[in-house]
Amino acid sequence: MPRAHPGRRGWGLLLLAALTTAHAQIPHVHPGGSPPGTSTPAVRAAPSAPTAPTAPPSGPPPAGDALTDPATAWRAANDAVGAFPRGHADILRWEQAQGLGPRPAPAPDTATWSLDEVVRRALLARPDLLVTPGLGTTERLRLAQAAAAVVRDAQAAWIEAVAARQVRRLAQDAHTAADAGAELARRMRQTGNFSAERQGRETLPLWDADARVEHAIAAEQQAVVQLWQQIGGGESPEALARHLPDTLPARPSLAATDVRATWAAQVRERHPDWRRLQLDAQRQRAALPPGAWDELQTAWAQAVARGLPDAPRWDPTAPRWPHAWDQALAAHAALTRLERRLDGDLDLAWANARRAAERAERQRHRVLPALQALEEETLLRYNGMLASTWEVLAAARERIAAQQAAVTAERDAWLAWLDLQAVLAGLPLSERAMSAPADAPATPAKGH
Numbered sequence: 001m002p003r004a005h006p007g008r009r010g011w012g013l014l015l016l017a018a019l020t021t022a023h024a025q026i027p028h029v030h031p032g033g034s035p036p037g038t039s040t041p042a043v044r045a046a047p048s049a050p051t052a053p054t055a056p057p058s059g060p061p062p063a064g065d066a067l068t069d070p071a072t073a074w075r076a077a078n079d080a081v082g083a084f085p086r087g088h089a090d091i092l093r094w095e096q097a098q099g100l101g102p103r104p105a106p107a108p109d110t111a112t113w114s115l116d117e118v119v120r121r122a123l124l125a126r127p128d129l130l131v132t133p134g135l136g137t138t139e140r141l142r143l144a145q146a147a148a149a150v151v152r153d154a155q156a157a158w159i160e161a162v163a164a165r166q167v168r169r170l171a172q173d174a175h176t177a178a179d180a181g182a183e184l185a186r187r188m189r190q191t192g193n194f195s196a197e198r199q200g201r202e203t204l205p206l207w208d209a210d211a212r213v214e215h216a217i218a219a220e221q222q223a224v225v226q227l228w229q230q231i232g233g234g235e236s237p238e239a240l241a242r243h244l245p246d247t248l249p250a251r252p253s254l255a256a257t258d259v260r261a262t263w264a265a266q267v268r269e270r271h272p273d274w275r276r277l278q279l280d281a282q283r284q285r286a287a288l289p290p291g292a293w294d295e296l297q298t299a300w301a302q303a304v305a306r307g308l309p310d311a312p313r314w315d316p317t318a319p320r321w322p323h324a325w326d327q328a329l330a331a332h333a334a335l336t337r338l339e340r341r342l343d344g345d346l347d348l349a350w351a352n353a354r355r356a357a358e359r360a361e362r363q364r365h366r367v368l369p370a371l372q373a374l375e376e377e378t379l380l381r382y383n384g385m386l387a388s389t390w391e392v393l394a395a396a397r398e399r400i401a402a403q404q405a406a407v408t409a410e411r412d413a414w415l416a417w418l419d420l421q422a423v424l425a426g427l428p429l430s431e432r433a434m435s436a437p438a439d440a441p442a443t444p445a446k447g448h
Contacts, residue, residue: 113243115155121231122154123147141272141426148425152418157227159418161241162248163411164223167404168216171209174400178209181393202390205397248410251417254357260350263424267342271426274338281335284328296325345429349420356416360409363402371395371402 113121123129129147131140185202188194194202221237224244228237268274285293299321300312307313314320375395381387419430 111243112245113158115158115249118154118158118231119151122150125232126150138272138276141270144270145272145426148422149427152422152427152430154227154230156415156418157223157230158244159248159411159414161220161223161227162244163407164216164220165241165244166247166407168213168220170400170404170407171213171216174397175206175209175213177393177396177400178205181390182206184389248407248414251357251360251410251414254353254417260346263346263350264343267346267424267426268339270424271338271342274335274342277331277335277338281328281331284324284331287324288328292325293328296321296329300329341428342426345423349416349423349429353413353416353420356409356413360406360413363406363409368399368402368406371399375399 129143129150131143182203185194185199189196189199224237224241228240303312303314306315375398378387378391378395382389382392423429
């Protein structure tokens, strides 16, 4: 009965079995040698240039006991190896070309998103902000203000997420240093060099680092989820987190001079209600007879004084002023209230942005370099046997704490800058709380 054709993969399995049998029956032959019992060299010259691998033999295997003959098996193996001059790499490429190998999974998208990309994705989720033809000036300004709020919230969430990731990594670095100190204290206690009290003191930083890492992980998760709620960007918050950069980007610089007077006019023009209130106040005041505005101001001041500390009261013996006076007074009050709010928000936003930028610069260019220099000096003293291991660990913890404070200060400066841009767009100032200043670094415990 004729043998069924095994096909390419079946022939490969038969060839592998033959090679196994031949390896058990024949002695080892070095490259360039001849198979036992033959005088013809079976050396295959290496190709001078890379060539495409050829397919393994697809015909039927040798009939009879050809595969069990050592010489025949050796030549068959040599021919099969020669078809793949680059070895396993050629075999893998041939299998992929034939659809036999596993297909590589597509790499996930890990491109880092910029602030502009964050804004684009946030606005993609807000079709209600589309400015259509025929809208009036007030409606266009309202849509622009709403879009500015979306931009501010999305960028602020992105800044919070990036900063939370940096703080979490630094907290893990601090935990590593604390863990090393606790382990060293445990060993010194075992050898009798430390008392139980000293071991407990050196273990306390580890417990504190445990709590800080847990808090940092929770804060990072919360920040990423809030960013995901703002802009999406993946099937899960974890997918979005792959697009976060490792560090905060460079922050735009503030104007070197105070430009609040110029900005005040810009803020008013961008507010959707200011122009309407201004025109209404001008129209109501222009409708009053000559001298009536001054008389109205005097009568209103007397009514306020008469009712103190309660609501203003009208003089019952005086005649009631015309209804047009009430309208003019109300229109003027509405305009001045809005202008005071806009001007006050601008003053506060400008001051907050300046203070936050100065604090970030001080933390990055003065405090952090000083603690880094102290850590290096402590290492030098340790190498000279003038400082203990605990002083080195304490210096490392102080430097990491300064790095965390620098990240927090830079985050606050970014958020203050975003709040300023929102105020310039006519939005009210957010009540975002500024982070408390970092505590002064503690003096490391002495000892050797």
